[in-house]
Amino acid sequence: MEPLPRETSPHERRSNKEGPAELVVALVGNPNSGKSTIFNNLTGARQQVGNWPGVTVERKEGHLLSDGKLVRVVDLPGTYSLGAYSEDEAITRRYLLTEKPALVINIVDGTNLERNLYLTVQLLEMGANVLLALNMYDELQARQISVAVDRLSQLLGIPVIPTVATRGQGLPELIRAAWAAGGQKKEPLVINYGPEIEAEITALTKMMEGIPELKGSWAHRWLAVKLLEGDTALLTALAPNPRRLPPAWEALLAQRAEAIKRLERVFGEDLDAQFADRRYGFIGGLVREVVKRRPSAEERLSLSDKIDQVVTNRFLGIPLFLLAMWGVFQFTFKLGDPLVGWVEAFFEWFGGIVGSGLEGAGAPEIVRSLFVDGIIGGVGSVLVFLPPIFLLFFALSLLEGSGYMARAAYIMDRFMHTLGLHGKSFIPLLIGVGCNVPAVMATRTLENKQDRLLTILIAPLMSCTARLPIYVLFAGAFFSANQGLVIFSLYLLGLILAILMGVVFKALFFRGTTSHFVMELPPYRVPTFRGTLLHMWDRGGSFLRKAGTIIFSAVVLIWVLSNLPWGVEYASQESWLGRIGTFLAPLFKPAGFGSWEAAVALVLGILAKEVVVGTFGVIYGVQEAGLTEVIQQHWTPLSAYAFMAMSLIYIPCIATIATIKRETNSWAWTGLAVGYSLALGWLVGVLIYQVGRLLGYA
Template sequence: MMEIALLGNPNTGKTSLFNTLTGSYEYVGNWSGVTVEKKIGTFKNNQDRLIDLPGIYTLSPLSKDEGVVTNFFLHESFDQILNIVDASQMERNLQLTLQLIEYNKPLVIGLNMVDVATNRGIRVDTEKLSSILRIPVVPVIARTGKGSEQLASIVTDQVKTLPKKNTIDYGSAIEDGILKLEAMLKGEDKHSIRWLALQLFEGNTYVREYLSNFIVESEIDHLVNSTRETVRQKENGKSLDQLIFLKRKETIQQIVKEVSEKKEGTKAPLSEKIDAIVTNKILGLPIFLTLMYLMFMLTFDWLGFPLSDVLDGIIAGPISSGIERFLDFAGASSFIRSLLLDGVVAGVGGVLVFVPQIFILFFFISLLEDSGYMARVALVMDRLMEAVGLNGKAFIPMMIGFGCNVPGIMAARTIETPKERLLTILLTPLMSCSARLPVYALFVGAFFLQHKALIVLSLYVLGIIVALILAKLFSLTILKGETSIFVIELPPYRLPNFGALWKSTWDKGKSFVKKAGTFIFAGSVFIWLLSYMGPTGLDVAMDDSFLAAIGGALAPLLAPIGFASWQAGASLLTGFLAKEAIISTMNIIYYVPNEAGLQGLLVDYFSPLAAYSFMVFILLYIPCLATVATVYKETGSKKWTVFSVAYALGIAYLLSFIIFQGGKLLGLA
């Protein structure tokens, strides 16, 4: 069984090719950094394994996810490399290809997006490219699977030949430096000495650290400094890494000139015409907000609520009645009946009714991602992000955070500078994740029936605005530093494949269903037990339960922000474990058999103003337990983890206070 590493630039269709070759599904998006850790699948036609590594532009890492690749090359064992190259962007893509050739492992190129290149009037001679590089080159269209079988057959072939000579002559100074490193290692290393030397000269810190296991630091410094000085003298003052880049660039330009031709008079691609509108300085942001509004209208008004009502009717009707009849037949005790009906069915069922809305939202987010639009959103937001001490790349983890804050925080690994990476990690939990969506759906259905989409959109926008304001504040105070330059490649617009679109939606939504069936189930049982027991014994009145006592301790603190009840306090506490648990807690607390649904009962406990204040508090207050754990894992700091919890709680209370008390002054209470 062979281990094959899959590498390529971001937006070359690498993960789509991974799915096609292995039959597996991994998250696909049109920006750098979606894949932040290696993912492994098995080829359809044999047992060889394909390892999907992060999309990178170079093997000399700038960000954490690029460091994953270097560490993999240095410390993991694998047999060969599959490099996916965008046929329409060869000059940029071949920078990585030449570095992979220097690594001196068997290598195959999958030349992807030949259809896009053809539409742009570009024709690539794959046989000539293969001849020049001395490696197999297979044209493919990863999105449709065309050419993938031939590629799989070639890449899993056990017989591979390595390039017979070096592709690039870097000049006598660097070539001498490579020979000196070879003499210093004295055959002790298992990797290509040429690759190690070039990466060292380019400033790859991971390679330098690796070499320090074989060579003392002072000798490494002397080699690098002497080579740098020789290059400066012989190459008119050029720096070491600059010369390496220029030599590769000259080689690539010559290769591209020989293997590709472009028809004159080719019309500008349609995507460029669309981009002139959707990334326009004035129109870009309103277009994004309009699309978000339409998405929420579909989620809450046109599709989501009717489907949720149908599911609610099924759970509250046939399912509940069926369980009740079974319990009667089995002669279950009153304790078991109450546990199952008042605890499990009310708690878990109250969360599951929102599954249609969750899946509809994820479907349209996946549609925007797979079509290529989300990369444009990052570009549009860059102007705002730059003003607050970040850049457009930081908005990508935040957008991922709309689905779940945990992968959003992990996606911050793609950000190069430590200051911006930490800032993004701290702010991403302010993005409204899908777990908060059931809370919004519950309250807008009860209090804002005519303006559901607008109210929910206001919460998402509020989270972004608060994040931008705090980014500016933190950048000026606790996290000072320079803002990096934002560079992003805009992929061509694509009509998403429905199968991939459904898999993407299911991949995002299944965690919600899984959580309802496991974590929320266990939480509902625990919450019900707290409501069933009290200081005086079992089967007590709800107001005399342990749950009421716990929530009641928080009620005075919540009075200034509009919801001074033990029920609200108890719900907020369980929300720290998972935001969906707020719904299951409320269903258990407010559950009254054969009475109005939860939305009908809430109007007795909340005013519309208090309801909006409550939703704002849910949006901003402490992240869930999984998010807090991820913040700690990514920062490695207890201080920043505690800070992320404390500042979010403070901001949530302050804004809810302003909204509720300000609304009262305006006569809205």
């Protein structure tokens, strides 16, 4: 297994401890082109993960040694185009523009050449030094499609290397070609946009020649094309002071406005389409020349389509989706349970060793208590849930890598329409099952602002892995025979509440039209074990880091609050911790868990939901193994279920609240997200307990 990628600050990342790289290579490609697989195969464990400055899109970098020389590889976000419409596109473009990597490796999905080359053409127009990795070459052969690689290379004027990223084929050749091609100067590709547009391009480039700051920067022609495409952000980004443009620049922008007016008289609203049409025209000619299909291949319904006929079937789709989810949970718990036992045993053993070691060294009782009860007990009770969390992320990565995730969005589209959203919003919700923070961030792929806000509001109702420790503990204590089923019911409860709240919020705040659903369905693939593992580490790692920081501090804070005022019995009702709990407890009595311990755990759970379990570990003063017994003494199955529901619903954790604030940029929406979840959590908890009692459960 690979070690965890290290999170670094942008500053740290720049200082390269292995010495200066002799070649900097940027990876660019469409989503689902196999870019990440190539990146992982090239750099292996030598990866660093950080964020792009100013935004939270992940920035990945890695190194590889070839013939003793160091190559730095930068993985740029997957994008279909080089506009400035989405954050991912803007980042990719800005990087290429400002950092000018010696080589751009453009990974294209060979089975979908036309669309993938759209990005390639834009890179070439920009004048970037491109090396083409013609990926999924094996699938081309399997479909009896032949691509004349040499001819393609000749027509595009760049090297083309066939690769099969999933099996590492073609990668040595790719690296060799990278050394040969790195740092070369490339003449920008010229696409003829027709006489009217060409005339305007000529006029604009002529003006640019008179601007000294633009000399030696990127191809003037490309800048002109971008300006006419309606993209002025690019030009202002090149300006010495974007806020106060010199007169020559202002004149250029005025000229552009005039040009667009003239062109709109000719093309009307179709002006935008002109550029895409011409590029696809060029690509179409190219593809006709280099791609030969056997006629049978075109007629043949591909395997992917056959699978889709079943998987997305209007009657079978939803049952199959639920079955897949059920499989994910069975996998997580059937495999995770024995592992949890091992981790438990480890911490018990470790606590014992540290305890007797401290005693032997003559450490005072209070120090022993801090280490054994506070830190090892608290952090340990959270870390025992690492196995199921990693297994869950493994299963979700598998679904994503296989292409099923996009189908889930498709299947759920009709369903999502009932709450005024479309299928694309379902992916953030599904990611929310892993962690709500990336879920809120994943709403960025939604083009419509109302869709985005609505999805952000309901995403925290998706039961994340942080809630899982609570369920595992309570369901294990009371419903051990049906543990998987009980936990599954909570996930379902979260989903149902998300839908109900979606309908309510839609009616209250977002009346009006539903935006359009357009999404790529990548072909089904067998996910690679290595890629799935890396993906799992990526996400599970954030849980580990949280355990190391927030949870660790929370556990120490709890320990301190449990020991004050001085001299009080540890974590008793008289401690500060106990007093906070005693004050709040009556509030939760109608929900069946009016004990001060429960109230304390819920309050501290705002820091991170998994802290709830850690808190029980501290205040009941037991290790993980003993926790089950204590819980059984203090709760009933019914109150346990109400408590689990409450834990699921109330207040997104601090990290999620902060993310909601950042993404909505509004305290009002953030306040609403926190407030409604608190009220809803209480209401559902009380309902479960009271209705349950009426029905005769205890």
